[in-house]
Structures are given as C-alpha cells and as structure tokens.
Amino acid sequence: MARLDSRYNISFRRPVAPLPRHTVMVAILAAIIMPSCSNDNGEIGNYRYRTDMHEQPSFKKLEDPLPPVKNTIPVNGKEETIRDSVSAARLVNPVRWTPENADSGKFLYETHCTSCHGLGAKGDGLVAAKFQQPPDLTTAKYQRAPDGYIYYVIRYGKLIMPSYYESVKSRERWHIVNHLRSLQK
DSSP, X not given: OOBSOSSSOOBOOOOOOOOOHHHHXXXXXXXXXXXXXXXXXSEETTEEOOOOTXXXXXXXXXXXXXXXXTTOOOTTOOOOOOOSHHHHTTOOOOSOOOHHHHHHHHHHHHHHTHHHHOTTSSSOSGGGGTSOOOOOTTSHHHXXXXXXXXXXXXXXXXXXXXXXXXXXXHHXXXXXXXXXXXXXX
16 A cells, blocks of 8 residues: 555555456467467568578588589589480490499499399389389390490480489499499399
8 A cells, every 4th residue: 555645644556356267368368379370481671580490501412512603614524415325325434343433333323223223233122012113134135235325324314214314423323334234243
C-alpha cells in the first residue's frame, strides 16, 4: 500500500479482478502458435539472423571445389571429342598397366562400376537384381573389343548405362579399362 504523504491517508491501491483461466490459456497458445504461422525466411532487411543447414557452401560427392576458369586449358591438355564408337576404337591407351597403378584402377572400378557390373564384371551387381542386367564384361566379345571402345562407353554411356564423363576423369577411365582387362584374364 503506497501512501502519498504520511499526513494524508490516501491509498492508490485498487482491487484487481483475476483474469479468467481461458483468457490466460488463449494468450499462451497465441504466443506459441502465431510465430510458427509466419513465413520466416530468417532475414530482417539485409540482416540474416538464421542460417539453415541446407543453405551452406558445401560440395557434392565427386564435385570439384572450384570450377575451372573460363577459356582455360587443363594441364594435361584439352580432352578431344570422340565422334563415335568407330573413331573411339582407334584410341590407344596411354596408361600402361603396372602394379603401382593397378590399385587405382581397382578402386575406381569398385567405386563406379561394381553396383551394376559386380566385382568380377560378370553383370551380377546389386542393381542387376532389381533392374535390367548389364552385360558380362568377361566374355570373348568384350575381350576382343579395343580399349578405346571401352573408354568411349565409360565416357558417353550406352543404352541404359549412364555417362561417367563428369565423375570420372580421362586418366581414371583408362585405369578402369586396365582393371577390366585384368579381370578378363
């Protein structure tokens, strides 16, 4: 009880009626629900107060972190366009099979090819059970195929096989060809 002056007995206190329970509950629910109904994009003007994980500067698998500068030529030279499988058959494998690079070819084959073609290149990969079965790459038909043709199929794809042009670099394709040749023996 507040007094204006000790000489006067004046009180500023007024009786306050309690709020009904439903009014308090409605106020609490409104405080909880209303912010979730807004279209909050995490910005106020130019200030960003919230960042979400899906908006981050990350790179996808097998993606180069920086794109090449426009109109530049790679250190290894520009990769030539192959017109068709006939001209691809004339390509010569520049990567010789050695025990040192055999592991690279095996790793690349297991990373990109085993899901469809299987570990032994017999066409018995995990995808074969649920999709169209890929060919057995150890048959005489593929043993007679030139290295350039296999390189061409890896690069551009064929029938249901997708192109691996962007995910497997030129030298890596030749390593896969060498590993496939070792599986065919």
